[in-house]
Amino acid sequence: MAVLNKIRQRSLVLILVIALALFSFVIGDLFKNSDALTGESQDVIATINGTDINRNEFQQKVKNYQDRSGGRQTSTQSMNAIYNQEVRRIVLQSEFEELGLSVEKDEMRDLLKTSFSSYPEFQDANGNFDVNRLNAFIANLKDLNGDTAPLGNFLVNYESWTSNEQTIAANAIQQTYYNLVKAGIGTTISEAEEDYYGDSKTVDISYVQVPYTTIADSLVAVSKSEITAYMKKHEDTYKTEATREVVYVEFKEEASKADEDKIQADLLALKSDRTEYNDSSKNTETIPGFDSATDIEEFVNSNSAIKYNDAFLRAGQLPAVAKDTLMKLSVGGYYGPYKDGEFYKLSKVVATKQLPDSVKVRHILVPFVGGQRADASVTKTPAEAKATADSIFAQIKAGTKFMDLLELSSDKVSNEQDGEIEFDYLAGMAPEFKAFAFDNKEGDIDVVQTSFGYHIIEVLEQKSFNKAIKVATIASKIEPSDQTLQDVFNVMSKFEIAAKDGDFNALAKEGELNVKPITFKALDENIPGLGSQREVVRWAFDNDTEAGDYKNFAISNFGFIVAKVVEVREKGLMSTEDASITALPEIRKEKKAKLIREKITGTTVAEIAKNQGQSPRTAAALTIKNTTLSGAGVEPKVVGAAFGLAEGATSKPIDGEKGVYVVEVTKVNEPTKLDNYGAIVNRLNAERRNSVQTKVFTALEKAADIQDNRAKTVY
Numbered sequence: 001m002a003v004l005n006k007i008r009q010r011s012l013v014l015i016l017v018i019a020l021a022l023f024s025f026v027i028g029d030l031f032k033n034s035d036a037l038t039g040e041s042q043d044v045i046a047t048i049n050g051t052d053i054n055r056n057e058f059q060q061k062v063k064n065y066q067d068r069s070g071g072r073q074t075s076t077q078s079m080n081a082i083y084n085q086e087v088r089r090i091v092l093q094s095e096f097e098e099l100g101l102s103v104e105k106d107e108m109r110d111l112l113k114t115s116f117s118s119y120p121e122f123q124d125a126n127g128n129f130d131v132n133r134l135n136a137f138i139a140n141l142k143d144l145n146g147d148t149a150p151l152g153n154f155l156v157n158y159e160s161w162t163s164n165e166q167t168i169a170a171n172a173i174q175q176t177y178y179n180l181v182k183a184g185i186g187t188t189i190s191e192a193e194e195d196y197y198g199d200s201k202t203v204d205i206s207y208v209q210v211p212y213t214t215i216a217d218s219l220v221a222v223s224k225s226e227i228t229a230y231m232k233k234h235e236d237t238y239k240t241e242a243t244r245e246v247v248y249v250e251f252k253e254e255a256s257k258a259d260e261d262k263i264q265a266d267l268l269a270l271k272s273d274r275t276e277y278n279d280s281s282k283n284t285e286t287i288p289g290f291d292s293a294t295d296i297e298e299f300v301n302s303n304s305a306i307k308y309n310d311a312f313l314r315a316g317q318l319p320a321v322a323k324d325t326l327m328k329l330s331v332g333g334y335y336g337p338y339k340d341g342e343f344y345k346l347s348k349v350v351a352t353k354q355l356p357d358s359v360k361v362r363h364i365l366v367p368f369v370g371g372q373r374a375d376a377s378v379t380k381t382p383a384e385a386k387a388t389a390d391s392i393f394a395q396i397k398a399g400t401k402f403m404d405l406l407e408l409s410s411d412k413v414s415n416e417q418d419g420e421i422e423f424d425y426l427a428g429m430a431p432e433f434k435a436f437a438f439d440n441k442e443g444d445i446d447v448v449q450t451s452f453g454y455h456i457i458e459v460l461e462q463k464s465f466n467k468a469i470k471v472a473t474i475a476s477k478i479e480p481s482d483q484t485l486q487d488v489f490n491v492m493s494k495f496e497i498a499a500k501d502g503d504f505n506a507l508a509k510e511g512e513l514n515v516k517p518i519t520f521k522a523l524d525e526n527i528p529g530l531g532s533q534r535e536v537v538r539w540a541f542d543n544d545t546e547a548g549d550y551k552n553f554a555i556s557n558f559g560f561i562v563a564k565v566v567e568v569r570e571k572g573l574m575s576t577e578d579a580s581i582t583a584l585p586e587i588r589k590e591k592k593a594k595l596i597r598e599k600i601t602g603t604t605v606a607e608i609a610k611n612q613g614q615s616p617r618t619a620a621a622l623t624i625k626n627t628t629l630s631g632a633g634v635e636p637k638v639v640g641a642a643f644g645l646a647e648g649a650t651s652k653p654i655d656g657e658k659g660v661y662v663v664e665v666t667k668v669n670e671p672t673k674l675d676n677y678g679a680i681v682n683r684l685n686a687e688r689r690n691s692v693q694t695k696v697f698t699a700l701e702k703a704a705d706i707q708d709n710r711a712k713t714v715y
Helices: 002-009 011-032 055-069 075-099 105-116 131-143 158-183 189-200 224-233 257-269 296-303 323-328 382-397 402-408 431-439 482-499 504-510 534-541 576-599 605-611 636-642 678-690 692-703
Strands: 044-048 051-054 149-151 154-156 202-211 243-252 274-278 283-287 334-340 343-366 420-424 445-450 453-477 516-521 550-555 559-569 617-622 659-669 706-708
Touching (some): 044 055, 105 131, 131 158, 189 678, 202 605, 243 504, 243 534, 257 453, 296 453, 431 445, 431 453, 605 659
Antiparallel strands (some): 044 706, 202 617, 202 659, 274 283, 343 420, 550 559
């Protein structure tokens, strides 16, 4: 009772404590998930011109895209592809709606007629398109309530039909829009004339170049404030996305020398018989080893990571590290254990044989439906093709000449050579075809099935016989032991703990670890050599991750890395340090140009060249479209200035790419004026209209209001 009374007396305090705890929990969650404070929804991938891309719908489209790609695209690549598709769709749709573009009912019927007029389902008795049949088909789909109906070689339901209609309509609207834009694009006679003169008018010049290299970099000081000012003046060049500079060290889960020694010892132990107690028979039994095993295939398959290959192999088909030794062994001889890629192997020669290196055969091919390279004219099932091939084989065995039956073969290429094919053992032939040609004797003939169909093959000639061997190989994959895995984890853990208070780079050096730097953007995913590692990127961009933070990550089929965020850079102008790589040379160039201009004296190219210690140069037949200056390289400002001068005139100093120039025009070569510029007008019209679609969408996308939340949602 005393305890209950105390609780009652302090009930108000308890209520306040609980309330504060709940309040702290809610507030903490709000700050952890900033969406509740900012109003941003985790269900919105992006908002384009006020239209949201819903998370669930987006992810379903990504899944469908990945399914279609057959796993060839990573999840991030698939998401980016679908995101780009959705942005394009919404941006264009916004433009279409603003212009009032749509597809009306009658136009939709015309579009459907164009798309489906060749389908028998929509044709009348005379083979003409019948709109009533189309309407009846659509009505029937609607009545099926989601069930499918056949259309050509496909099965469609009402949902897939309407989706297809929407695609057809969208394509039609898009084409109408681009046609409208193209209709407004043209070329004037003046533009055509300018284009003609750009190719045909030439000037000859003499010039002097005072290279920037005549002034040492050490004589031109550049301050940080000047770099900052230069960056602001060229904002588009120095704008950067948010980035995270990260360094990391690797802890690979790879086999130790002790692990490899044990793998080799275990392989050698398989050679000898061993005794083993059998619980069932209560007897000690002898298990045959590699030396005494009678069923080699069963022994290899029971003890090897690679199945037995019951084939004779030539030197070129053996592992490069072992082929010379293996080819010298007699039957029963061993080689190994030897390292071949990610395996240790122990090989035993079980048979030798003389085999040809090249063969000539002739064949008749009977294909079947679904066979490789089978076209629409192939109608036989595999069973029917086999029956036909057996019939042809029987006729040949009965005395009919092979050549008289070639017309029954579908291999038109070899038919032109009397059905003959000559190839060596390295040729990319169907394996069953190749095996028959090399493993049998001249004159042998039989029916052989491959992925192409059924072949009647006759071996005509075999040449260049050499030794081939059949090898039984036991392979063990080189993998780290459990102890090694534990050791790697322990080393990684100790490094991570030490990094809390120690210097990351110093610890790495002490542990003989290579510190690797990488800079991430918010939507990046790859780390060179480690593949897709979105988890690392997400952590680096997490709101709670700051410069100096570090974390370990398990890397599939590799081991671990410990990563540290070195620098957090938000969206905006890049740092002066990074910008200085490109800005510093340009600022120096500007300052050097000013110094050079100040010391130039003289009024002619010859005088300036003499007092500046340079040689005058010449360049002939310059065109305004070609900005390469003979002897100086690409100099657009210099070439452009030359075309602004009259013949005999001399320019003022020009700040070029590689120095300061003074140009004198020695001759202007005016082209003959054309009577008609129609051909040029037509060419320029075609060029401009062909580039419309890309340029228009780029402009629309740039003008669109796009809020991209990918890095905060699905990524």
